[in-house]
Structures are given as C-alpha cells and as structure tokens.
Amino acid sequence: MDPLLKLLKVRGRESVENLAAMLDLTPDEVRARIADYERRGIIRGYRAVLNEESLEEEKVVAVIEVKVVPEREGGFDRIAHRICRFPEVVSAYLMSGQADLLLFIEGPDLHTVARFVSEKLALIPGVTSTTTSFMLKTYKSHGFLMDAPDEHERLSVSP
Amino acid sequence: MSMNASRSHPDRVAAHVRALPRSGIRDFFDIVSTMRDVISLGIGEPDFDTPWRVREAAIYALERGATHYTSNLGLLRLRRAICAFVRRTYGVEYDPESECIVTVGVSEAADLAVRALVNPGDGVMFHQPCYVSYEPLVRLAHGDPLPVPTTRKTGFRLTRELLERHAAPHARVLILNFPNNPTGAALDLPELEEIARFAIERDLIVLADEIYGELRYDGEPVSLAALPGMRERCIFLHGFSKAFAMTGFRLGFACAPAPLVEAMMKIHQYTMLCAPTLSQEAAIEALNDPERDVAPMREEYRARRNLLLRAFGEMGLPVVEPRGAFYMFPYIGHLGLSSREFALKLLEEERVAVVPGDVFGPTGAGHVRCSYATAMDDLKEAARRIGAFVARHAPVCRAPV
Numbered sequence: 001m002d003p004l005l006k007l008l009k010v011r012g013r014e015s016v017e018n019l020a021a022m023l024d025l026t027p028d029e030v031r032a033r034i035a036d037y038e039r040r041g042i043i044r045g046y047r048a049v050l051n052e053e054s055l056e057e058e059k060v061v062a063v064i065e066v067k068v069v070p071e072r073e074g075g076f077d078r079i080a081h082r083i084c085r086f087p088e089v090v091s092a093y094l095m096s097g098q099a100d101l102l103l104f105i106e107g108p109d110l111h112t113v114a115r116f117v118s119e120k121l122a123l124i125p126g127v128t129s130t131t132t133s134f135m136l137k138t139y140k141s142h143g144f145l146m147d148a149p150d151e152h153e154r155l156s157v158s159p
Numbered sequence: 160m161s162m163n164a165s166r167s168h169p170d171r172v173a174a175h176v177r178a179l180p181r182s183g184i185r186d187f188f189d190i191v192s193t194m195r196d197v198i199s200l201g202i203g204e205p206d207f208d209t210p211w212r213v214r215e216a217a218i219y220a221l222e223r224g225a226t227h228y229t230s231n232l233g234l235l236r237l238r239r240a241i242c243a244f245v246r247r248t249y250g251v252e253y254d255p256e257s258e259c260i261v262t263v264g265v266s267e268a269a270d271l272a273v274r275a276l277v278n279p280g281d282g283v284m285f286h287q288p289c290y291v292s293y294e295p296l297v298r299l300a301h302g303d304p305l306p307v308p309t310t311r312k313t314g315f316r317l318t319r320e321l322l323e324r325h326a327a328p329h330a331r332v333l334i335l336n337f338p339n340n341p342t343g344a345a346l347d348l349p350e351l352e353e354i355a356r357f358a359i360e361r362d363l364i365v366l367a368d369e370i371y372g373e374l375r376y377d378g379e380p381v382s383l384a385a386l387p388g389m390r391e392r393c394i395f396l397h398g399f400s401k402a403f404a405m406t407g408f409r410l411g412f413a414c415a416p417a418p419l420v421e422a423m424m425k426i427h428q429y430t431m432l433c434a435p436t437l438s439q440e441a442a443i444e445a446l447n448d449p450e451r452d453v454a455p456m457r458e459e460y461r462a463r464r465n466l467l468l469r470a471f472g473e474m475g476l477p478v479v480e481p482r483g484a485f486y487m488f489p490y491i492g493h494l495g496l497s498s499r500e501f502a503l504k505l506l507e508e509e510r511v512a513v514v515p516g517d518v519f520g521p522t523g524a525g526h527v528r529c530s531y532a533t534a535m536d537d538l539k540e541a542a543r544r545i546g547a548f549v550a551r552h553a554p555v556c557r558a559p560v
Contacts, residue, residue, distance in 0.1 A: 003458065003462075021465055154202055154204065154206070155204075156188065156192055156197060156512055157187050157199065157202065158204055159290065159291045159292070
C-alpha cells in the first residue's frame, strides 16, 4: 500500500505539509496524490472515531445476520445494494458461513431498530430470515481502544 | 567498642571505580526529572508498547509457572529461535547448543564479551560518539580504551583510515555499533569490508553490537560477522530492547565461536546465573515472524525521522541524515552555546529535553541528541519549540562593512 494511504488511515487530519515531510515529498505531490485517490474513489471519506458511549446519547446498534436467496443474475449484489441504500445500515458485508449478509444497523432506540427490521428489511424480496443481536458495549473500534490507555512511565532521559 | 574507621567510605571504593565519571546522561536526567510538562526527546527506548502477543506470551508463561532458573546459556528453544533469526536476517550460522548465550540485555552481553577478552592493559578500540557504556566497560575490565573519533564531516562513519590513525600495537578488540546511537549513522558493505581487513591484519576480535540492526531505513541489516573470515573473529551482540520494543524485559544475546561463548558463560554463570525466565519465554514469541511487528514500527520511525529532518533543515541546523536507529544528532555549535548550555536553556525556556552530545564522546560536542522515539504529536510540538528557541538564539547577522 502507498505509504501515504497508510498514514492517512491513522492520521486523516494531518496537514499536507506534515504528510509531505514524513514521506519526504513536496506538499504539491501529496495534494495531487490525495486528489487522485479521492477522484478514483479509493479514499471514500474521512471521519472521526468517537467513543460514543461516553457522550451518553441514546443510540442503539444492532448486528443482523441476513439469509437471502441469491439471484441467477447478479448473485447477492443487487439485493445487498438494495439493503445498503437504507441510511440505517452503517456497514454491510457478504459473509461465508451460516448467514449471507452481516449488517450493522444504527437507530435512536430499540423500537426504531426493531421496526426497521420487521417493516423494511424482512420484507425485501429474497430475504428469507434475519437474526438480530444488540450491541452492548464497544471495547475497540477501527483499531482504537475505547478505554483510555494506561499511562506507562518512561524515564525522561535514558542512554 | 567501636571500630576505628581509618578510611572514609569514598576511599573504600576501588580506585578504578572511583575514577569512572558519572554518566552525563544521569546528571541531565536529575535536572529534567525536577521539571514538569517537559516533552522529552532524551529517551533511548521505543515509545511503542511491547507487542501484545509478546506480553500475552509472558502472562501465559507466568500462569504456567515458568518461574524457575533456566540453563546458564538460556532456554534451548530460545537459542534455536535466536540462531534461526540471526541466520535469516544477517546470514550468519551459529550452533544454538554451543555458540549462543542469552543475557540480561545486550548491555550484559557487551560486558561479558569485554571481560572475557581483555587482559589488564589490552587496548580496546571503539568509535565515538558512541553508546555511553563502552569506555566504562573497558575500564572496569582494566583495559585501555582507544577511542576513534568520527565527525559530522564524514557523516559519523567509521573508516579504515580513521582506524589506522588511532590504532595501537596493544589493541586486541574493536567495538562496532552501526546503526549508531547517538548519530543514526550506518555503514555500507565496502566500508565494512575495509574494517574487516583491518581487523584481520591487526588480529582483532570485533564486538558487533547490532542492537539497532533491524531499524535501518535504507537497506537490509548487515553485520560485520557475515563477511568472509569474520565469523571466527566476531562476537555478534544483539537484543530485544530496540526493534522489539522490549527494554524492560532486559533480554539480549551473544553469538560467537564456542570457546568465546564458553568464556562469557563462565562470567555469566557466576554473576547472573541466567536471564529472567519470563523474558526468555516472551522473546520466543517475539521471534515468531518478527517482521510483522518490526515493519510497522520502522515505518513510523521513518516518518518521524523525515518530519524532524525537515524541521531541522528549516531551522538551519546542520544534521547528518540518520540511516538507522531513532536518533538525530544536529549541530548547534554555531549558536555560540555548548551542547550542555543549549540543552539546559532549551529545557528552561521551551521545556524540551535533548541530550548534550558530548556525553557520547568529545566529538559529540556542539551537537545534541534528539530521540524520535516520541509520539508524532509530541515530536511536532517539540520541533516547533526548538525552532522558536533556535530563532531566538541565532547569532545576529551584521551587515558587511
């Protein structure tokens, strides 16, 4: 992977000047490469990784395993795209194993998520079953531990 | 009846120990430790935590009750893993049964090697600036330190010519540490070949301290021990502290021809008995596909090095581009301050700790050591503060008359 992309994956907010210094490139080179990745859709977006539980805002995340009947034309893709269009779906994956699709659904409360499943998801033609589990606590997300890491003491000067 | 104390306590200390200077690093540490909110670039250890799989292996070993002595040489499983690693990474073959000893850090390995080889009065050559313990180790072994000064002009590289100039007939040992603490300098194959020829002509044993070997930014690790004819006259020293981020585990090793390992083992068995068992168990896990942890750390160090290098460039501080390790050694002499004055003033005015360069040898004077084993955000802030400091203390340019 391009070292620029590796850096951006963990330091999305780094300034172009600093990225250029770290990679020994000129700022213009970095700007051009980022623009190219954005144009080609390799960089799909930038986001902050939040510890949302500490915000104490009501939010429910459900993990839903979905079984579907694949279609002769297009396999799982057409039905998966149809499911993904719902804004409640934050992530969706095609899986090996018992279920076909794994969805992460977000909603303001249990009721809203349950209604989405029963009134939208389950009724989509081709969906044969859903298994819904609710997320209770986040320990790690996108490579970040959610609890504050322990402070380790290092000597301030050592040989 | 009280004993008549005829001599004071300081007088009771052996003369050669009394004569050892206190480490300049320790002096400086005492000052820094009294201050708050300091960003330290003075730290000679990785800021990364030990990879979790290694720590987890240590926990499991503790649960299993791996709390007893091991053989003096260390666990055979670990010595096998070490010898396989050295063969894979450096291309040198050692027999795990008789040519490898596990030590308490590479520091102990260096001490054992010096004590095993040096008769009173024997000369030991080593390049400066260098790690702070080489000269004291030689003195503690009643040897004669023969420092070989390297300078910024030659990129702090050790050359055959420098060695010839500072050689002495009683020289028996040469210590080599590249990539180098404190300069980040590294050597290429042709230079190593010249040094090997010098060692053969002078009949020297070379202690090849490869502790930063894997943290090299512009090529594969290379050791003098891998050169033709050198395996027989090298003691290969290495450890887990730097590339594996395991400083607190205190684990190192030495590989050498069996009679030399046997000699080192004699000292080790009477002084240390064996290296800590839990650390040995953890090290076995560390050597299981080590690159998977080392490579990301190396890339992060490289990014930080580039950032700091550019920052020093913009400040107008001359610096040799480090090719390995995680230190940068900028020249600050043109500001009219000594290394120590620079470091003290920088600490007082900007709360950034760097290490005065002269603690690593006389040719380190006029330089300071900046470790970039520091989180990127701290490094950026430290660079900003050093920039402000340098701008404030830059000599005033006078218009030509």
